[in-house]
Amino acid sequence: MNAAAPSAISKSIRTGDEGASRRRSRWVAAAELGLISSTFSTIVSQLFAARIGRDAAVDWMTVAAIPARDWAISAEPSWSAILAGIAFHQWADFSWALVFFGVLGRWTADLRPLTILLLALPWAVFSSSMEWFVLVPLFPFWQPLFTLQQPYWIGLLVHGSSAVMYPLFARLRWTGGAAPARDVRFTNAWITGALALIALLGAAALFGSHGYEPQWAGRDRDADQTYIRHMTAHHAQGIALARIAAERAQDPHLRKLAMLMVASQTGENRIFETWWLSWFDTEIPDCSSDERAAMPGFLTQAEMRQVKAAPANQFDTVFVETMSKHHAGAVKMADQMWHSGGDLRLRVMAHAIRHEQQGEIALMHGASGIAAVAAAFRNMLGDNVN
Known part of the structure; x- marks a missing residue:
């Protein structure tokens, strides 16, 4: 019995050593997982954006502005800015994977796929x-x-x-075919599901690019049509106003912000036009002069002329005051749509417009630091400018 005990212990040690030798460095596996997860999120973001009223090109440009500042911003997103935004996003996602499985690998590297998934979702909340x-x-x-x-x-x-x-890490952690069979089965199914999702989103994006979106699903057809018509006309005036500032603003940051306004509202109008054509099978009818006059924040011709004629040394002040009024009107319209029974896609898009235009008002007035974060948090929750 005493002679057998050391033999059993030695066998156990050898088995443990063999298992350890078949495991790859958690840092290498984390790096591979980071490349996979960041690429997957890039593809999903690109394909899904327009389904919820986002212009992916503008969003990538905004991401690029995080490290590249004003260089990235233009009235029409450039390929260099789009690619810079994608690269920065992938670097960030890659880094979070390294933190989760590398830095915190002592606690996460040996978890089962389902456990990783259960932890990864709260991790997404934390990292975002x-x-x-x-x-x-x-x-x-x-x-x-x-x-x-x-x-x-x-x-x-x-x-x-x-x-x-992230559950794929449980398989990437092992060399060759050494991963446990049940983990292989789980990750095979997971990969199949991920590829199926990409195919589904790709098909939806392809049909959407040809004017075929899922059918309108709101409660009040007239109300949704009125909102699209009014917001499209409102945006068109906002684009015209922002183009003036993109050329005349004395503050270079304000010029760039005006370019961003042009880009974002142009992209949103394209989405409105696509949805309208797909849902209602016609072109968007123009708004009457009475409708325009009744829209909150819609400027009169005299107000537009005042901005155009403003002296150079007064232009920035006049523009900020006028565009703030215009944006506040759009915020009010978007807030009403958000709280309506409209098509969910319109409501989600309206929430983003409400946030975006309140944020641009804050940016025009120089918000930064903790004050900007506080303003952004409030803007997510409601209309704070009317």
């Missing part, structure tokens, strides 16, 4: 919150534009789409 509340608007980037321009839930969706790929 850190970016939106701290890392981007405060330290180290000190860039309030992202937080004031995009509501928090967009980042949460992006981080969530990355985190759902």
